[in-house]
Amino acid sequence: MRSVLPVLTVIAAILLIWYVAAVGMNAQWARDQAARAGVEIGWSEIAVDAMRQERPVLPAPHQVALEFWRLTWTEEVEGRRGIVQSGSLSNRSLVYHALVTLSATGLGFLIGAGFGILLAIGIVHNRAMDRGVMPWAIASQTIPIVAIAPMIIVVLNSVGVSGVLPKAVIAAYLSFFPVVVGMVKGLRSPDAMQTDLLRTYNAGAMQGLGKLRFPASMPYLFASLKVGVAASLVGTIVAELPLGGAGLGTRLLAGSYYGQTIQIWATLIAAALLAAAMVGAVGMVQRVTLRRMGMAR
Amino acid sequence: EDVTLQLKWVTQAQFAGYYVALEKGFYDEEGLNVTIKPGGPDVAPVQVLMGGGADVMVDWMPSALAAREQGAPVVNIAQPFKSSGMMLTCLKETGVTGPEDFKGKTLGVWFFGNEYPFLSWMGTLGIPTTGGAEGVEVLKQGFNVDPLLQKQAACISTMTYNEYWQVIDAGIAEDDLVTFKYEDQGVATLEDGLYALEANLADPAFEEKMVKFVRASMKGWKYAEENPDEAAEIVLDNDETGAQTESHQKRMMGEVAKLTAGSNGALDVADYERTVATLLAGGSDPVISQAPEGAYTLAITDKALE
Amino acid sequence: MTAGNDAVIEARDVSLTFQTADGPVHALKDVNLTINRGDFVSFIGPSGCGKTTLLRSIAALEYPTGGTLTVNGMTPDEARQKRAYGYVFQAAGLYPWRTIAGNIRLPLEIMGYSRAEQKDRVERVLELVELSGFGKKYPWQLSGGMQQRASIARALAFDADILLMDEPFGALDEIVRDRLNEEVLKLWARTEKTIGFVTHSIPEAVYLSTKIVVMSPRPGRITDIIDSPLPKERPLEIRDSRDFIEIAHRVRDGLRAGHGDGV
Amino acid sequence: MTAGNDAVIEARDVSLTFQTADGPVHALKDVNLTINRGDFVSFIGPSGCGKTTLLRSIAALEYPTGGTLTVNGMTPDEARQKRAYGYVFQAAGLYPWRTIAGNIRLPLEIMGYSRAEQKDRVERVLELVELSGFGKKYPWQLSGGMQQRASIARALAFDADILLMDEPFGALDEIVRDRLNEEVLKLWARTEKTIGFVTHSIPEAVYLSTKIVVMSPRPGRITDIIDSPLPKERPLEIRDSRDFIEIAHRVRDGLRAGHGDGV
Amino acid sequence: MLRGLLPVLLVWLLLWLAVESLAALAPASPLLRRVLAVAIPLIFGATILWLWEALVAILGVSPVILPPPSAIAARFATSLPVLWGDFVQTVVKGALSGYVMGCGAAVLAAVAVDRSTFLQRGLLPVGNFVAALPIVGIAPILVMWFGFDWQSKAAVVVVMVFFPMLVNTVEGLKASDAMQRDLMATYGAGYWQSLWKLRLPAAMPFIFNGLKICTTLALIGAIVAEFFGSPTQGMGFRISTEVGRLGLDMVWSEIAVAALAGSAFYAVVAVVEKGVTFWHPSQRGR
Numbered sequence A: 001m002r003s004v005l006p007v008l009t010v011i012a013a014i015l016l017i018w019y020v021a022a023v024g025m026n027a028q029w030a031r032d033q034a035a036r037a038g039v040e041i042g043w044s045e046i047a048v049d050a051m052r053q054e055r056p057v058l059p060a061p062h063q064v065a066l067e068f069w070r071l072t073w074t075e076e077v078e079g080r081r082g083i084v085q086s087g088s089l090s091n092r093s094l095v096y097h098a099l100v101t102l103s104a105t106g107l108g109f110l111i112g113a114g115f116g117i118l119l120a121i122g123i124v125h126n127r128a129m130d131r132g133v134m135p136w137a138i139a140s141q142t143i144p145i146v147a148i149a150p151m152i153i154v155v156l157n158s159v160g161v162s163g164v165l166p167k168a169v170i171a172a173y174l175s176f177f178p179v180v181v182g183m184v185k186g187l188r189s190p191d192a193m194q195t196d197l198l199r200t201y202n203a204g205a206m207q208g209l210g211k212l213r214f215p216a217s218m219p220y221l222f223a224s225l226k227v228g229v230a231a232s233l234v235g236t237i238v239a240e241l242p243l244g245g246a247g248l249g250t251r252l253l254a255g256s257y258y259g260q261t262i263q264i265w266a267t268l269i270a271a272a273l274l275a276a277a278m279v280g281a282v283g284m285v286q287r288v289t290l291r292r293m294g295m296a297r
Numbered sequence B: 001e002d003v004t005l006q007l008k009w010v011t012q013a014q015f016a017g018y019y020v021a022l023e024k025g026f027y028d029e030e031g032l033n034v035t036i037k038p039g040g041p042d043v044a045p046v047q048v049l050m051g052g053g054a055d056v057m058v059d060w061m062p063s064a065l066a067a068r069e070q071g072a073p074v075v076n077i078a079q080p081f082k083s084s085g086m087m088l089t090c091l092k093e094t095g096v097t098g099p100e101d102f103k104g105k106t107l108g109v110w111f112f113g114n115e116y117p118f119l120s121w122m123g124t125l126g127i128p129t130t131g132g133a134e135g136v137e138v139l140k141q142g143f144n145v146d147p148l149l150q151k152q153a154a155c156i157s158t159m160t161y162n163e164y165w166q167v168i169d170a171g172i173a174e175d176d177l178v179t180f181k182y183e184d185q186g187v188a189t190l191e192d193g194l195y196a197l198e199a200n201l202a203d204p205a206f207e208e209k210m211v212k213f214v215r216a217s218m219k220g221w222k223y224a225e226e227n228p229d230e231a232a233e234i235v236l237d238n239d240e241t242g243a244q245t246e247s248h249q250k251r252m253m254g255e256v257a258k259l260t261a262g263s264n265g266a267l268d269v270a271d272y273e274r275t276v277a278t279l280l281a282g283g284s285d286p287v288i289s290q291a292p293e294g295a296y297t298l299a300i301t302d303k304a305l306e
Numbered sequence C, D: 001m002t003a004g005n006d007a008v009i010e011a012r013d014v015s016l017t018f019q020t021a022d023g024p025v026h027a028l029k030d031v032n033l034t035i036n037r038g039d040f041v042s043f044i045g046p047s048g049c050g051k052t053t054l055l056r057s058i059a060a061l062e063y064p065t066g067g068t069l070t071v072n073g074m075t076p077d078e079a080r081q082k083r084a085y086g087y088v089f090q091a092a093g094l095y096p097w098r099t100i101a102g103n104i105r106l107p108l109e110i111m112g113y114s115r116a117e118q119k120d121r122v123e124r125v126l127e128l129v130e131l132s133g134f135g136k137k138y139p140w141q142l143s144g145g146m147q148q149r150a151s152i153a154r155a156l157a158f159d160a161d162i163l164l165m166d167e168p169f170g171a172l173d174e175i176v177r178d179r180l181n182e183e184v185l186k187l188w189a190r191t192e193k194t195i196g197f198v199t200h201s202i203p204e205a206v207y208l209s210t211k212i213v214v215m216s217p218r219p220g221r222i223t224d225i226i227d228s229p230l231p232k233e234r235p236l237e238i239r240d241s242r243d244f245i246e247i248a249h250r251v252r253d254g255l256r257a258g259h260g261d262g263v
Numbered sequence E: 001m002l003r004g005l006l007p008v009l010l011v012w013l014l015l016w017l018a019v020e021s022l023a024a025l026a027p028a029s030p031l032l033r034r035v036l037a038v039a040i041p042l043i044f045g046a047t048i049l050w051l052w053e054a055l056v057a058i059l060g061v062s063p064v065i066l067p068p069p070s071a072i073a074a075r076f077a078t079s080l081p082v083l084w085g086d087f088v089q090t091v092v093k094g095a096l097s098g099y100v101m102g103c104g105a106a107v108l109a110a111v112a113v114d115r116s117t118f119l120q121r122g123l124l125p126v127g128n129f130v131a132a133l134p135i136v137g138i139a140p141i142l143v144m145w146f147g148f149d150w151q152s153k154a155a156v157v158v159v160m161v162f163f164p165m166l167v168n169t170v171e172g173l174k175a176s177d178a179m180q181r182d183l184m185a186t187y188g189a190g191y192w193q194s195l196w197k198l199r200l201p202a203a204m205p206f207i208f209n210g211l212k213i214c215t216t217l218a219l220i221g222a223i224v225a226e227f228f229g230s231p232t233q234g235m236g237f238r239i240s241t242e243v244g245r246l247g248l249d250m251v252w253s254e255i256a257v258a259a260l261a262g263s264a265f266y267a268v269v270a271v272v273e274k275g276v277t278f279w280h281p282s283q284r285g286r
């Protein structure tokens, strides 16, 4: 709650910069239009015009806010296809698309983080994996996923996998890597004395993992999970491009295809809200876990 | 009987005929259970076809023929689009009045298999596409018409039924634009046709299925031509993204109807020959290196139109 | 309950050299030592003379680069796998994410003691080191001396044959120290543990040990091994006995020599 | 060069309570203490009685929850910003990414000493704590006692008015300890430093101090403050003097009382 | 078909075992050790490539779906100039410049966030929010703002790497332990001094964590951004164009370049990390 004022201040600053930028970036179009119409216009007209263009280079915040409101509340509550009148979420509303994306992102993140942690454990415990797998895990991430996402989906589709799973697979593909890198570091972070202690007990590898390496890796784990969940969202959205179904990704693409800047920004806001919510959720888990472990500062 | 159709692009009135056939039950009448898969910027329909993800696809002939040369044996089984809707749209203020003014300008072009008509055209004009004062600077154009509005390019590729109207909607008057239709420049190539795999077509049962499919699809197209507004509504209902607007789709349907008007579904071999000739004439770097064999069949439409 | 006479730890010409960026460090050189079952051995010597390194080598935490070292006739590694060791490190080394009780429970969990047994033992050793009531605190909520006692408790909680303690009482005041000295002696008398013990206090070394190993640095080596004639039963007053003072003198001389001054 | 008589550190009813998950811990309660310029004050008391907490409060690392504490008439925080303190922590706390010399150089860099001066001082204090030649090693390449000496060197490298040392010699053997005791006394005599010193060794406390503060735990409080009558000049032999033994006795009694046993 | 698969699986198993036993070797000679360190991933990779080649042949996969490695290698060898041009355009101009700017900005932002509690409370939540914007959404916008050439790609990379770097650096700046901070306090060290001499060194393991993750993100970002508009050069441009043309061998050649460049990039960062954080337990080994 102490953060309300700071957050509001920062948001106010951003809005201010945003408005100024909007005027600056949309001015050219206003001037060009005036020139085509053969009239002279001054800055005040430009400023006014810049905030109500239909296809601005940078839409003004209130345009985005209005569009966001229209595509969520208005669409659901008043729209013909909205949940109030049809009983199901409207395919024109961002709520619906956000939920579709969220389910794939969540599933992908779980798969990716789980796989990432397992891989990290393998890498830390097994020399062959450390030497053999790590370079390829790195290489795997340099493959431009967008290039092969359609292929993956084609292949998965042809073996009968469809629905949320193909998207989740790609989301997992992007999110496992930050988790691997962070966890390898984290699992190796206990200092010599801490590991020596377990050696004197002749603790097994699993015990060393459960009682030392894993607890010691917590700060790294959570930093990685936050990055991983954001990466998972990127993966889902990328995967949605070739699928053409519902989801924020398709929605962004469609908006972009029809040059509807305001709609893109509204969708972006929805995606960012989704990401922030998920990062926030991870942060919450982090706080609870660290407090439980007595590591909260 | 199941049939999966892979579209070349997202759900829009460009594909109205198929959606109409689906919604109006024309496919049901033929005993077909049709699934329509929308495409997107990164979906190569041929790949989906080869991977077994679809039975039949909508594609442009240049890219289909190029794919055929690459070892993907696709065959044109029907050609609902008679004429080409592709054009180059320029801002008048950049001083472009004819193809001779292109030199030294920046032009926006779609890639991903859609660049062939443009390359052929430039080949015929003898303009190199590598930039410089004597050539044209080519930009890979994204999804929309921003490069023109932002004046990043002098001309961009547009379709009569889609992007052109986005430029207009953005507030640029028709008078401020100069357009070059590929049809008018004599370099038109065939657009949206239906293609299936050669190997599948060898199977009489599959062939029979395609006959039914083409027959129902054409029925859909003709219905759409006659009832453009209803067709646009049907498209809107099938658009899962919910991003299309009614006015734009209705107008698009009207424009698309002009392109499908001359076709009963059967491929006009003269059009085919013209397309092949254009593609072969691409100067130093033609799109296809030799005239293809067996790239089309009239058998399906012959039976369908009986 | 008499100390057996069979060798538990045998070092023959043990050497250990660390390679560092600016040249090798000879932490141990030609160390020869036999420790029998039930011995209480103190290691004393100037800072940096290799006491910790020797103790770590015995516990298979460090590997000699020369000579042979056997524990119960096995390599130290094998002995470790038989869970022969309890080790108290020079620094407390408690896990910050576990409470004090949790830290003490750690070896018990690993060695598969039952829940009830765990609880029992934790209670008992906490009392032993006078930390009852601090079980639920986290390490950073304890003073330095309390942390050190917790780490001693952790090593005493389970039954290791060989107890290795690296300056366990360094951060404790005389009074607790005396008391813990007595406790350790009692424990040693009661069980048949073999104890290796690093200390800087000459009286402590003499009071506790059956054998005192005096070391000297650069390179780390043993300069004197003193077998104590003191009886096993040792009241605190023994520290005023002639024998005691004599041994203390000998140790002090060894230590001085190790410091390289004739004083 | 005589010790002035102006108060440097004044504690009035200082209390400090830590809030922990299972209730408050009264680390300090009603502590009253005046330390004058040039005093050498030892703090002694059972483990957990609040010595570290008191030292930390003086250095503004901990904030009393009650009473007032002033340093040179300022708050400890202000004094800290004036760079009044040299502090030796109970654990060495060397930065692992710096060599030993680098660690000692750290405060000198921060306080803006010149390059040449830095080099000079590092050399000098390394010699003082007998670590010459180890300047290029990293902390983990040193033995426990060597690390502790490095951390002492770090605090001695610059000229702080007030030197606070928390059991600096805990991990050192008698001989080095004696030598360092002498060095610290020399330093103290030479400069006008005020020194606060935590130790567990009664002889050390008596030998070094002008004032001995005896503390007792739960809640942490001062039970006795002994002003030493010993002269400023103190040869090692002074430890056999009557005065010395008397004070030592008084300290030991206070300590016993703090341990809560009548013994 | 299954009968064809069985021996393939068997050989793969054998190779895996070979890698396993090679890794278990700990030769005394440092030279041999270094050779092994390089050989193991190579053998591992060769195994995968061979498996790929075999599977494509046995299952009769069409080259427009997945070409065999041999075909890719052939195409690679004949297209070196094109690949080089694309590499320069995308990796050097787009990814690297964006990486440097993005990571630099994130570290600065993290310090700012760390410096002021006000910013920490205000900027961090908003920062999380802004920085998690999906690339697909921002790429077209940034192309619109910064034009078609590499500048817009660099901008996309900046936005992509910013968040991971920020999170890791903020986490790292908290990583020094209490006693280390207390020491600085006793010196009355100023904020910048303790930042420079304590907090940043202590944060290095986390910072490098971020830098490593960002190497691959930068590459992905630069390539993906080209899908949304580009000059007729660049790895993303080539990939999207060639997929459309079914030149899958060229696509995989570009992917190979990306993988090589990315691995090299990562390796460089890892080597620097080893030098900088030599003191950290994870680098000191055991």
Ligand SMILES: Nc1ncnc2c1ncn2[C@@H]1O[C@H](COP(=O)(O)OP(=O)(O)OP(=O)(O)O)[C@@H](O)[C@H]1O
Binding pocket: C140, C141, C142, C143, C144, C145, C146, C171, D018, D019, D020, D025, D026, D027, D045, D046, D047, D048, D049, D050, D051, D052, D053, D054, D090, D220
């Ligand atoms: N951060 C903290 N949180 C809670 N309790 C604390 C904290 N720090 C110290 N304590 C408690 O305060 C009391 C005094 O601790 P302090 O460290 O001052 O003792 P000390 O006299 O230095 O003991 P020692 O000689 O063992 O170092 C102890 O009971 C300890 O548990």
Ligand SMILES: Nc1ncnc2c1ncn2[C@@H]1O[C@H](COP(=O)(O)OP(=O)(O)OP(=O)(O)O)[C@@H](O)[C@H]1O
Binding pocket: C018, C019, C020, C025, C026, C027, C045, C046, C047, C048, C049, C050, C051, C052, C053, C054, C090, C220, D140, D141, D142, D143, D144, D145, D146, D171
């Ligand atoms: N990991 C290491 N790398 C390099 N040198 C080391 C390492 N560990 C110890 N040494 C060196 O080995 C020598 C012996 O160290 P050791 O820790 O055994 O001394 P110690 O007798 O325990 O001293 P103290 O009483 O100070 O703890 C020292 O000179 C030290 O610098």
Ligand SMILES: Cc1ncc(C[n+]2csc(CCO)c2C)c(N)n1
Binding pocket: B008, B009, B014, B041, B110, B111, B112, B114, B141, B142, B143, B144, B159, B162, B163
């Ligand atoms: C990346 C990208 N590639 C191709 C096209 C072109 N395209 C494919 S289908 C179709 C019909 C138009 O509505 C058009 C224009 C595009 N727009 N964006």
Ligand SMILES: [Mg+2]
Binding pocket: C051, C052, C053, C090, C166, D143, D144, D145
């Ligand atoms: Mg030691």
Ligand SMILES: [Mg+2]
Binding pocket: C143, C144, C145, D051, D052, D053, D090, D166
């Ligand atoms: Mg203390």
